Amino acid sequence: MRIGIARLWHEANSFSVCQTKLEHFEAREWCRGDEAAVLYRNTSTEPGGALSWAAMHPDVELVFSRCASAAPAGPVEQTLLDRLTAEIAEDPALTGIDGLYLSLHGACIGTVDPDPETTLVAALRRRFPKLPIAASFDMHACIAPELAGMLNAATVYRTYPHIDMAEAARDALDMLAHIIRNGVQSRVLLKTIDRILPSFNMRTDGPGPMLDIEKEARAAGLKIGGKSLFPVAYPFASFAYADVPQANSGVLVTCEDRYQGQALADHVAGYMRGTQVRFQPDLPSAEAVLAGRPWADGSRVAILEPADNPLSGGIGDTPGLFRAAMNAGLPEGSVFAFFSAPEIVAEAHRAGIGAELDISLGARLDARFGEPVACRAEVLRITDGRFQNEDAMERGMKVDLGPTALLRVGNLRVIVTTGCQSPNDSAYFRLHGIEIDDVPVLLAKAKNHFRAAFGNRFDVIQSCETLGPAMADVSKLPFRNVPRERFNLKEQRVT
Template identity: 25%
Template sequence: MLFAGLYHETHTFLSVPTTLAHFKAMAFNLGEDAIGRNLGNGSPSDGFLTTAREKGWRIIPTIQMAAMPGGPVTDEAIAAFDNVFFNVLEREVENIDGIFLVLHGAMVSESCDDVEGVLLKRIAKVLERRGRDVPVVGVLDLHANVSRDMVDFSTLLCAYRENPHTDARQTAVRATELFGRLMDGTRVRQVHRSTPYVLPPTGVGSMNDPMKSVLSAARRIEAEDPEILCINVMAGYAYSDIPDCGFSLNCSTAGSADQAARYLDELAGVLESHLAAGYPKENTLAEALAKADALPPGRGPILLIEPADNIGGGTPGDATDLLGPLVATGRKGVVAVINDPESVRQCAAAGIGAQVSLRIGGKTDEHHGQPVAFSGTVRNLTDGRFELELKNSHLASMIGTSADMGPSAVVENDQATILLTTMKTPPMDLGQVHSQGVRPEEAQYVVVKAAVSHKDAYDPIARASFYVDTAGLCTSNLNRLPYRKLAGKQLSL
């Protein structure tokens, strides 16, 4: 069994490219390291590797690469994957019974809008040239932008069903079980249904419509028809300016392709009947604070959600369009996390207990605000490593259960406690802040740079939460973005 991983969610409007160095900073594992560094880490790769070993399959590792969501991937990074993967495939093609790929599905490079589709097509050509007919199975993120080539040149695709992605490892286990059925002789056909709808990340949480209703209908169909192996409800990733961007549906069936197509038509109808919920309206900061002030007394912080700087969607994590105005109101008890290596270095030079005057955030580009003046005390300095408290959290789907923010600092004054990091890290697990001595449970307001992925970690501690419309390239108002390739797509109601 040949195994590889290539994982990146690409935000094509970001100016900073995702380089080979970004992959090496997160995951760049060759040969046996692709097994050893993933077994037991709670990731989708672990799900496949552990299940395959339990089945007694011999795994031939190639390369496993992953990087934090960001700008277009350099061709150098794609070439690094291709050179290793295809060399091993050519060498081992006579010895394999199948190929298992852990992918994202929304990867864009400097020269290619459909990295996964091109990869799968190239694999198919190698297998055809060498006279091999073996299953090729891919695990996808729920936010994949699925192309026709991804479907036509794979045997079966299997996507996450939860957002936040608490089922990422479980999905890989499920895909591995389906892989076993394929190797036992089950023949399947994949049927694909694209839609014209591009929904922002804030509109595709699995506990809310439209995703909730479409997912529920898909599970009902799977339960009622034993010939359906898998139905994927793909929310899409709105910040990839590519023709295949958007919501899509995919079905693998051992039966009638026509019947599968009718199922997908039914699911498209469910989506359209709940479409309004997929384009939620956000508050201004003033509206959010007024609503917070009107709440009855209670325990826990108010979450001020800032999806326009959704780190898990690729943005830099240093936006200040919410933090600056919030601090300017004079309110106290604020907790925030800002990615700012320069300020971390200033804090480290000053030392714990020192008074510092910083200009925090707003340093990546012109889209995410200006630096905010902040004077306070350095309360903590660490190497930024932490263990996830939720072992199946959305963050585990990306990096496993150990995380590294790089050198980090906590600064504090009478208004706010701010965790400064060197490497942007999405707020998907409370271990991030607890490991640094920060207690968001005791705050009045917590600034959360996310869309949906924070919910499993932060909702249980919150008194209430409000989405705030701010500047940033992960804005929920998709009409603000300069798309060029989405002909015929719908960005709003």
């Protein structure tokens, strides 16, 4: 059995000023063929899961087409998406395959095309009108009906933090292999709820509404389908910062029997509507959190700034939390992670360790979210920005931040990077000479994925609201293509 694999994994924040280009994919994942197998082997990613699945199925050959992934940011340059679509859809290596597995995010946006993943699958369908195609998606996907209708099977991450990427791939491939071997005529049904569920209260590593939805989806699938593989339901929550018409929460159901599948989709969607109000975020301001001095009793504290979280399309540039921290009386040894400021990094590298710099942090790219903070900084450390993830999320993947610097500003050690990636792994901090378990207070541009590595390593983890491209209060963001009512979680609406 020959199974083709292709990957387009990018989450686009419509309100980010940072356009995503080829260089951003090349810094993370841009590969094909044997090179892809080498890159992904033994990693906790979807292609890594596909490789581990194939190792358990000696009758299967994987054929890697173009695989591309970039860290979340603004929309992707359209000419690059056009090139990538053509490379995959016209790839001679896919000739003669028995099935196709696509690792998709579901929230990619082009600078022209608002739904490039549907465009990609449509191009593949034109070439392979009858070929079984399975796909996996991020929990924060924006899935159009046209996209779901072109698939034979689909999975979605069930965990947040997303530590089941490899499992999502393996489950999709189990279904795909079953379809190929048994000639199954399966389809994917989409049921949306006309609501967008913000991710602040969406963690599944403890009690919460998304964990309850996942449990209900599994239980309902077993009740309707018994021990059979189909129907199976995968809820998804959409991406709250994608200003595209297909932004909507719902459920994907893979089924053979349309009536069974529709019954399962209707049930899960109804359950999601019943829980929607529990997703409503209510974050205190940065000033309020710091004024409470949660470290005063000796607790080790992490204060997160999700409004500028890179994994939500943040730009590593908003000054809100940093400004509030300047006069908060933080204990010596506290850390701020991070600012993306290539010019300051270059200046630190030129000046060298021990140099003192007069700099401004924040608002380098976008002044809509606050003015820059002027400060005097001592250069403590400079690095090449390269490390390998060692914690649960994307374990084994190599990361390149570009050159970085560690600065001292008052009592704070401040990490400044060239690239813009969330500080979600122990190796990120160790690169800068910081042992995370020795940090009394950590201020981080991060969100729920932070907990995959550090959930049990701080006494207190508190998120705060600041201005930024991924703030909780979406009413302050200029949506044009998403109806405002989709953010109203207090009012029920039957669809």
